[in-house]
Amino acid sequence: xxxxxxxxxxxxxxxxxxxxxxxxxxxxxxxxxxxxxxxxxxxxxxxxxxxxxxxxxxxxxxxxxxxxxxxxxxxxxxxxxxxxxxxxxxxxxxxxxxxxxxxxxxxxxxxxxxxxxxxxxxxxxxxxxxxxxxxxxxxxxxxxxxxxxxxxxxxxxxxxxxxxxxxxxxxxxxxxxxxxxxxxxxxxxxxxxxxxxxxx
Amino acid sequence: xxxxxxxxxxxxxxxxxxxxxxxxxxxxxxxxxxxxxxxxxxxxxxxxxxxxxxxxxxxxxxxxxxxxxxxxxxxxxxxxxxxxxxxxxxxxxxxxxxxxxxxxxxxxxxxxxxxxxxxxxxxxxxxxxxxxxxxxxxxxxxxxxxxxxxxxxxxxxxxxxxxxxxxxxxxxxxxxxxxxxxxxxxxxxxxxxxxxxxxxxxxxxxxxxxxxxxxxxxxxxxxxxxxxxxxxxxxxxxxxxxxxxxxxxxxxxxxxxxxxxxxxxxxxxxxxxxxxxxxxxxxxxxxxxxxxxxxxxxxxxxxxxxxxxxxxxxxx
Numbered sequence: 144x145x146x147x148x149x150x151x152x153x154x155x156x157x158x159x160x161x162x163x164x165x166x167x168x169x170x171x172x173x174x175x176x177x178x179x180x181x182x183x184x185x186x187x188x189x190x191x192x193x194x195x196x197x198x199x200x201x202x203x204x205x206x207x208x209x210x211x212x213x214x215x216x217x218x219x220x221x222x223x224x225x226x227x228x229x230x231x232x233x234x235x236x237x238x239x240x241x242x243x244x245x246x247x248x249x250x251x252x253x254x255x256x257x258x259x260x261x262x263x264x265x266x267x268x269x270x271x272x273x274x275x276x277x278x279x280x281x282x283x284x285x286x287x288x289x290x291x292x293x294x295x296x297x298x299x300x301x302x303x304x305x306x307x308x309x310x311x312x313x314x315x316x317x318x319x320x321x322x323x324x325x326x327x328x329x330x331x332x333x334x335x336x337x338x339x340x341x342x343x
Numbered sequence: 344x345x346x347x348x349x350x351x352x353x354x355x356x357x358x359x360x361x362x363x364x365x366x367x368x369x370x371x372x373x374x375x376x377x378x379x380x381x382x383x384x385x386x387x388x389x390x391x392x393x394x395x396x397x398x399x400x401x402x403x404x405x406x407x408x409x410x411x412x413x414x415x416x417x418x419x420x421x422x423x424x425x426x427x428x429x430x431x432x433x434x435x436x437x438x439x440x441x442x443x444x445x446x447x448x449x450x451x452x453x454x455x456x457x458x459x460x461x462x463x464x465x466x467x468x469x470x471x472x473x474x475x476x477x478x479x480x481x482x483x484x485x486x487x488x489x490x491x492x493x494x495x496x497x498x499x500x501x502x503x504x505x506x507x508x509x510x511x512x513x514x515x516x517x518x519x520x521x522x523x524x525x526x527x528x529x530x531x532x533x534x535x536x537x538x539x540x541x542x543x544x545x546x547x548x549x550x551x552x553x554x555x556x557x558x559x560x561x562x563x564x565x566x567x568x569x570x571x572x573x574x575x576x577x578x579x580x581x582x583x584x585x586x587x588x589x590x591x592x593x594x595x596x597x598x599x600x601x602x603x604x605x606x607x608x609x610x611x612x613x614x615x616x617x618x619x620x621x622x623x624x625x626x627x628x629x630x631x632x633x634x635x636x637x638x639x640x641x642x643x644x645x646x647x648x649x650x651x652x653x654x655x656x657x658x659x
Contacts, residue, residue, distance in 0.1 A: 156582035157497045164501055183585035191578030224503070302437070323440075332433050335426070336388050 147172040151188075152180040152207065159184040160191050167195055168224050175212040185210060195224075234271040236337035237263065238330075239279035244343060256282070259343065260289045264296070272333050275322065276306040279343075284318040293321045304329060353472060354405075359549065360475050361401040361536055364467065372469040376401035379415045379460020383496055383614050384513050387427045391434020391459060392517040397539070397615035398461035399442050403524035404537040404618055405474075407467035412439050414449030417458040431459050442519055477534040478554040480650035483627030487523040487634060487642045488617025490543055490608050491571025492516055493581045498574040508570055515568075516615045523618045526637050530630045531623040538616035542587045544609050546619060547656055548594060557651035560609070560658045562601045566641040567608050575604035575611075583612035597658040609658065617641075621648060 147166050151159035159179045166175065175197070177188045185208035189199045196216025202209040243252030244259055260282070263270060273296065275283055282289055283305050297303050303322030310316045310324065334340050346356045353372055354364040362376035378398040382390045395412070402409040414435065418428050439446050444463070495512045498504045504512075520537060527535065534554075538546050543565070551558055587610040588595075597606060622630050627644045634642035 156585070157500060157579060160578045161501050164503075181582075183580070183582050186585070187578035187580055189578070190576060190580075194577040332429065336430060336433065 145172060146174040146176060149175070149177045151184065152178055154179070154184065155181065156183050156187055160187040163188050163191055164224060171214060173214050175214075177210045177212070179208050179210070180206050182208070184208075233269040233338040234336060235266060235269045236272040236274060236333055236340045237270065238274045238276065238334075238340060238342045239282065240277045241343065242278045242281045253288075256343075257288050261292050270296075270301060271337060272302050272304060273322075274304045274306075274325070274330055274333065276309055276330070280305050280309045280313065280315060280319070283321050284315050285320050287320070290320055297321055304333065306330070353469060354474060358474070358476075361404040362407075362465075364405065364407075364469075364472050366469045370468060372467050372472065374402050374405050374407040374409075374465040374467055375462070377415070377460070377462040379417075379458050380614075381456055381458055383516070384499075384509075386513070387430040388434040389513050389517060391431035391436075392438045393434075393513070393615055394431075394459045395435040395438035395442075395461055396517050396519050398463050399438070399444065400520045400537045400539075400615060400618075402463055402465035403520040404535050405465075405467060406471055406524065406528065406532075406535060407465040409442055409444045409463050409465040411447050411464045412444050412461045413447060414451070415458070415460045415462060416449065416451035417454035417456065418451060419455055419457060420453050423457065427457075435459065435461065438517065438519070442521055473532060473535040475534055475536045475550045476552075476554045478550055478556045478558070478621050478648045479533045479623075480556050480648050481624045482533055482621045482648040483624045483644050484547075484558060484560070484646045484648065485620040485622055485627060485630055485634070485642060486538070486543070486566060486617055486645045487520065487620070487639050488515060488518070488538070488613075489566035489568045489641045490538070490611055490613060490616070491568035492614050492616065493542075493584060493612040494571040494574050494579055494608065495568060496614070497579040497581050498570070498577075501579055503574065503577075503579065504570070512568065518615075520618050522637050523634060523639050523642070526633050526639070527618065527620055527622075527630065529633070530626050532620055533623070534621040536619050538613045538619050540583065540612045541590075542584060542610040542612055543619070544591055544595060544656060544658075545587045548591045550619070550621070551594070551654050551656060554654065555652050557649045557653055557655045557657070558646055559649055560646035560656065562598075562605050562609065562658050564643055565605075565609065565645045566643050567605070571608050571611065572602075572604040575607040580607050581612060584610045587612065591656070594654060595656045595658065601658055606658075 188210050192212040197212035198215045200211045244255035304325035305322040307324040351366040354360045362374045366372045
């Protein structure tokens with residue numbers, strides 16, 4: 144019968160309980176002995192072992208606590224020790240360098256762009272930044288058909304960035320109604336931080 | 344130690360409140376606070392946001408409006424890429440901007456261990472300062488964010504937290520207390536603090552000591568991150584929680600019916616936790632209603648202030 148021994152003296156929480164967990168992930172030991180030198184670690188290790196189907200006893204010798212665990216559950220009853228894999232919430236940046244989607248018919252392009260921006264909300268909390276540059280900035284000024292939609296996004300917490308150089312170029316600085324005026328360094332930093340950049 | 348002071352110091356070091364308050368005129372007082380710490384999440388951008396939200400929180404807890412901020416940076420320039428620092432500061436800037444605060448300076452040093460935070464200055468009317476200790480018997484206690492971030496952060500270190508949970512708790516810690524503070528300003532609030540490293544009971548103890556009142560906490564009503572109970576039962580309780588419990592043991596009476604894991608959560612050290620508000624009992628329900636309508640969905644009445652002069656915390 145193999146007994147696992149862990150000497151976690153000199154370590155503060157959560158290190159001793161992390162070591163104990165690592166040992167159980169290695170193998171389901173029939174018996175395990177953990178030595179710690181503070182009450183907090185002793186309680187954490189004991190609670191951990193009990194949550195994993197071990198019966199525990201405690202001995203105290205001087206400054207040291209000896210936690211002894213004996214496995215009393217069957218392997219199939221062991222609780223899982225790693226989280227189920229899940230999709231992580233992403234940081235998606237959408238860069239609109241135009242007020243038309245695609246090339247060809249301008250009227251169709253505008254319709255598509257409006258529909259694109261309205262449907263973008265389906266990305267949910269993954270949508271992290273919406274950036275407008277070049278002709279794209281025209282979607283953020285008064286009279287834009289998507290102005291209310293963009294304002295709703297902003298109200299819901301989405302950060303909208305609008306290129307200042309572009310607004311100045313088109314002489315639209317005063318007419319911008321939504322988003323923060325931004326510069327190239329902010330845009331590049333956002334690209335660097337994003338998990339994914341979608342460029343239109 | 345003897346601290347220099349003058350007659351315009353409304354709240355100074357002797358009071359150990361959330362922030363210092365200094366009167367400039369009869370209408371304006373400065374609120375000043377500083378906080379910085381080592382990374383509590385892996386993502387540098389989110390660490391920057393959380394550190395900034397945490398530093399700003401002390402001004403909100405005093406009932407004030409933060410106006411200016413300065414960066415405090417300790418960075419291991421030899422071992423770490425500068426892009427990491429840029430991401431941290433970007434996170435801080437995004438949070439500062441969200442709070443409608445301006446960044447007007449800062450200071451950085453080379454250090455073995457990375458640290459980031461802010462010094463924040465805000466303003467308040469001298470008569471409207473929400474000190475910690477103004478507990479009034481009959482007031483209700485309201486908490487605006489769920490507890491358990493210390494335990495969850497321990498579980499993250501153990502590789503036990505799912506990506507979804509990690510993300511949820513990260514966003515919770517990065518959440519500003521601004522809206523909660525603004526809404527609180529519309530009600531008859533006697534005292535307020537924010538819940539951070541000493542845990543709920545530790546910060547409550549700071550309110551109670553010297554107040555001449557006692558408090559009673561309904562443990563079942565306290566908002567809690569559900570997974571924190573599960574991980575506490577598995578022993579993933581940070582050392583700070585044990586210290587917090589021990590430190591306030593003498594003034595705390597906890598009913599035996601309160602489950603062990605819930606007791607742990609009540610002393611769990613929080614990062615950028617919620618506001619703990621003492622509001623007139625008759626307005627408590629409408630304050631919680633207004634907070635929830637304002638998007639602070641976890642806000643709840645968690646207990647009440649009692650007239651017992653023994654200055655005790657009882658948890659039932």
